[in-house]
Amino acid sequence: MSFVYLIGCCALVSISIETLIIFGVTDITIEGIDISLFAKILKNISITRFLIIMIIILLLIIFIKKMEIPIFEWIFKSRYFIGFIAIVFCVAFEISGSSIGCFDEYLPADNTESGVLWGHERLVRQDEWQKNTPMAFSQEYNKTGKYPYYSDTIRGTKTDTFIVYGQPVWNLLVVFRPFHLGYLLLGSSRGLAFFWTSRLVALFLVSIELFMILTNKNKEYSLIGSILVSFSPVVQWWFAINGFVEMLIFGQLAIVCLHKYMNTSSIMRKVLYIVTMAICSGGYFLTFYPAWQVPFFFVFLVVTIGIIAENYKAAKITLRVDGAMLLILIGILAAFFSGLLYMSFDTIKAIMNTAYPGKRSIYGGDGNLLYLFRYFNNIFLPLTNHNIEPLYNESEAARFFDFFPLGIIFAIVFEVKTRKKDILNILLTCLTGVLVLYVLIPWPQMIATITLMKYSSAARAVIVIGYINILLLMRNLPRLEIKRKELHTVVIALVTTVGISSAAYHDAQGYVGGFMLVIMFVVGGLGCYLIMAKRGRALLGYVVIVVMGTGLLVNPVQRGVDVIYNNPLTQAIYETAQEHEGSWITDNIPTPLFNLTIMVGAPTINSINIYPNLELWYKIDKDRMYEDIYNRQAHIGLSIIEEDSRFELMGGSSFMLYLNVDDVEILGVKYILSSRDLTVFNNYNIQFSCVKQIDDFFIFEAQY
Numbered sequence: 001m002s003f004v005y006l007i008g009c010c011a012l013v014s015i016s017i018e019t020l021i022i023f024g025v026t027d028i029t030i031e032g033i034d035i036s037l038f039a040k041i042l043k044n045i046s047i048t049r050f051l052i053i054m055i056i057i058l059l060l061i062i063f064i065k066k067m068e069i070p071i072f073e074w075i076f077k078s079r080y081f082i083g084f085i086a087i088v089f090c091v092a093f094e095i096s097g098s099s100i101g102c103f104d105e106y107l108p109a110d111n112t113e114s115g116v117l118w119g120h121e122r123l124v125r126q127d128e129w130q131k132n133t134p135m136a137f138s139q140e141y142n143k144t145g146k147y148p149y150y151s152d153t154i155r156g157t158k159t160d161t162f163i164v165y166g167q168p169v170w171n172l173l174v175v176f177r178p179f180h181l182g183y184l185l186l187g188s189s190r191g192l193a194f195f196w197t198s199r200l201v202a203l204f205l206v207s208i209e210l211f212m213i214l215t216n217k218n219k220e221y222s223l224i225g226s227i228l229v230s231f232s233p234v235v236q237w238w239f240a241i242n243g244f245v246e247m248l249i250f251g252q253l254a255i256v257c258l259h260k261y262m263n264t265s266s267i268m269r270k271v272l273y274i275v276t277m278a279i280c281s282g283g284y285f286l287t288f289y290p291a292w293q294v295p296f297f298f299v300f301l302v303v304t305i306g307i308i309a310e311n312y313k314a315a316k317i318t319l320r321v322d323g324a325m326l327l328i329l330i331g332i333l334a335a336f337f338s339g340l341l342y343m344s345f346d347t348i349k350a351i352m353n354t355a356y357p358g359k360r361s362i363y364g365g366d367g368n369l370l371y372l373f374r375y376f377n378n379i380f381l382p383l384t385n386h387n388i389e390p391l392y393n394e395s396e397a398a399r400f401f402d403f404f405p406l407g408i409i410f411a412i413v414f415e416v417k418t419r420k421k422d423i424l425n426i427l428l429t430c431l432t433g434v435l436v437l438y439v440l441i442p443w444p445q446m447i448a449t450i451t452l453m454k455y456s457s458a459a460r461a462v463i464v465i466g467y468i469n470i471l472l473l474m475r476n477l478p479r480l481e482i483k484r485k486e487l488h489t490v491v492i493a494l495v496t497t498v499g500i501s502s503a504a505y506h507d508a509q510g511y512v513g514g515f516m517l518v519i520m521f522v523v524g525g526l527g528c529y530l531i532m533a534k535r536g537r538a539l540l541g542y543v544v545i546v547v548m549g550t551g552l553l554v555n556p557v558q559r560g561v562d563v564i565y566n567n568p569l570t571q572a573i574y575e576t577a578q579e580h581e582g583s584w585i586t587d588n589i590p591t592p593l594f595n596l597t598i599m600v601g602a603p604t605i606n607s608i609n610i611y612p613n614l615e616l617w618y619k620i621d622k623d624r625m626y627e628d629i630y631n632r633q634a635h636i637g638l639s640i641i642e643e644d645s646r647f648e649l650m651g652g653s654s655f656m657l658y659l660n661v662d663d664v665e666i667l668g669v670k671y672i673l674s675s676r677d678l679t680v681f682n683n684y685n686i687q688f689s690c691v692k693q694i695d696d697f698f699i700f701e702a703q704y
Contacts, residue, residue, distance in 0.1 A: 080205065084201075087198050090196075091194050094190055095197070095557060100133055100192075102123055103129070103563055103564060107569055108567065108694050110568055115563050117557045119556035124394050130591070131595065131608050134607075136191070137564070139151065139183065140187060141599065147167075149162055153607075155605065155607060157616070160346075163351075164610045170184060171343070172339065173340060176283045180195065181194070199246070199249065204226055205226075206256065207248070208226040211224075211474050215478050224543050227547055228547055231551030232551060233398040233399060233400075239554075242291075243287025243289050243292075247292060248467075251297075254304075257276045275328070294452045296467070298431055302428055303471070309424075354612060361448075361454045362455075363448040363454055364437075365439075366439075366457055367439040368458075369440065372462055372466070374508065375401045375403075376501055376520045377511065387511050389510065401547045406473055406528070406531060407471070410477055410480060425476065431468060438456075489532045493528040493531075496532070505520075576671060583671075584597050584602045585606050586606060586672070587638055587672050588638075588640075594635055594636065602671070606638045608635055609636060617647075620645050621645075629648070634654050637656040638658075640659050640672075645659050661685075661686060665702075669702050671701055672699070678698070686702060687702075687704075
């Protein structure tokens with residue numbers, strides 16, 4: 001009956017929200033927080049659809065109750081089946097969390113909707129919707145064949161698509177990137193849905209398994225830990241780029257498989273676990289983002305040592321069987337690295353020799369202690385970026401919601417109270433200390449180089465510290481016996497909350513105002529209290545509402561990719577590229593459209609250069625005056641001019657090419673997508689003729 005009341009309340013809220021929309025009341029703000037955001041989030045959800053969903057959930061719960069199945073136990077036992085159904089549902093209806101709908105703001109007006117069903121797109125996630133997703137789509141439309149290892153579309157020349165910002169390819173090595181299989185088997189739209197959904201489901205389920213090991217099979221705290229990892233702000237803001245999710249999935253799954261391997265005598269299971277560990281190792285390497293790979297590697301190494309230390313006495317290990325398993329592991333990894341080096345050695349060498357990111361080195365000390373306490377203000381990141389400059393942007397401000405430093409404190413308390421030497425506690429606490437030192441103090445160059453930490457930074461290391469804190473918190477909280485009066489618990493929680501809130505406030509002055517500080521204090525204080533009081537079931541409810549709720553507000557619920565492929569400009573580019581051979585450039589168009597052409601198979605020279613085409617740029621820059629500018633992974637803006645060609649650095653990963661009109665021929669360009677009339681540049685050497693015009697965009701053919 002209480003659930004019926006809940007449906008009624010939700011329906012009333014929905015009706016009220018849609019009433020606000022009808023009357024145009026959608027811009028109510030307090031201190032920059034759009035409190036009518038939920039009106040915008042629900043603007044594409046009809047009341048009827050909402051009620052149908054709620055009724056289905058109600059009927060499911062009634063069925064479970066009639067069958068006398070405890071809901072919590074049923075959900076936990078059925079988690080793999082539920083995850084499978086979620087993936088199938090989302091793939092069938094082409095649902096993802098991509099912000100590809102952002103293109104709707106830049107493309108010519110048409111009758112196609114952005115495809116957003118819930119929430120709204122995140123402009124700040126350009127690496128996803130401007131770079132990674134367009135490159136994945138371009139693979140399907142590559143003229144020399146679908147999903148090639150070497151694309152002729154990206155950069156307008158032969159380009160390795162597998163190693164950096166890895167894209168789906170028809171190659172045996174794709175086994176180490178299993179989340180790309182959706183693209184290969186189902187195409188771009190459903191492939192995008194599979195890529196998003198399967199990774200979230202996999203991360204959630206794998207995290208549960210890891211925390212089941214760390215908590216000695218405590219289901220409540222395993223779920224809490226999994227939610228704190230899977231739906232944390234940092235995971236959701238970085239969900240589709242830099243291999244962040246894959247690092248967590250492969251790192252955690254390898255540890256889970258190791259634990260199971262040590263506790264089974266079945267040869268078939270050992271083979272399964274060892275093969276999975278090999279795939280995880282290769283997949284982890286292929287994330288190819290050392291700023292997180294390196295510090296996370298140390299975490300997973302430490303946890304591995306702890307797992308081995310706890311299980312080696314009872315481990316079912318024999319020299320003959322496990323020696324053979326080790327050979328299988330080595331053989332798979334040897335085949336993987338041999339194949340990768342054979343296919344991508346030149347690419348890896350080119351990337352390592354770039355000005356960015358190859359030659360970038362950081363030796364620590366570029367952060368401060370307040371970085372560790374940003375998680376409290378993360379509850380506002382999906383709602384407002386008003387005055388966010390102190391935090392740089394939402395993605396850079398995002399953290400694990402880890403309640404630092406409670407995990408370390410509980411680990412120390414456990415060691416002191418029980419007088420037991422928990423190897424994992426000790427190693428993780430020491431690793432935290434090492435990473436904190438890296439954040440605060442510059443390291444000697446030799447040590448930073450030997451440990452590979454020179455490829456990381458304070459901003460990345462603090463993320464890893466947050467993850468460690470979650471591991472320590474979930475490991476020690478269930479097994480600590482806490483006996484204190486309720487008043488003492490409340491006082492300790494209040495003092496802790498004051499300290500954390502103050503640190504978060506001072507770290508984000510200008511972003512967090514008085515009203516936000518009050519909310520932050522109340523929400524954070526409740527979490528601290530539930531942890532201090534060891535209210536497991538209540539804490540589970542808290543993380544579902546606060547952490548999962550906040551995480552689910554980050555990315556939109558996006559259906560399909562009609563925003564791209566049903567647009568008249570995209571269709572015009574596609575038709576031209578299909579009918580005529582030749583390289584393309586984009587001239588004087590908005591940054592988000594730099595990669596529009598490659599999404600329909602037009603080979604574009606100044607599309608995202610994941611590594612530089614030095615041979616081409618040397619033709620323009622014969623004296624190599626600008627080599628430090630174009631020798632990088634970069635978004636490339638281009639503008640045709642009558643003056644001499646020049647390169648201009650716009651940021652760490654972008655530059656502008658001002659291209660002399662006569663140098664267009666040097667690049668071998670056949671077609672140009674532009675926002676202006678290029679016929680004004682016509683001269684004796686080159687003539688531009690307009691092939692098609694769509695609103696304010698033109699497609700020109702260059703004739704020499």
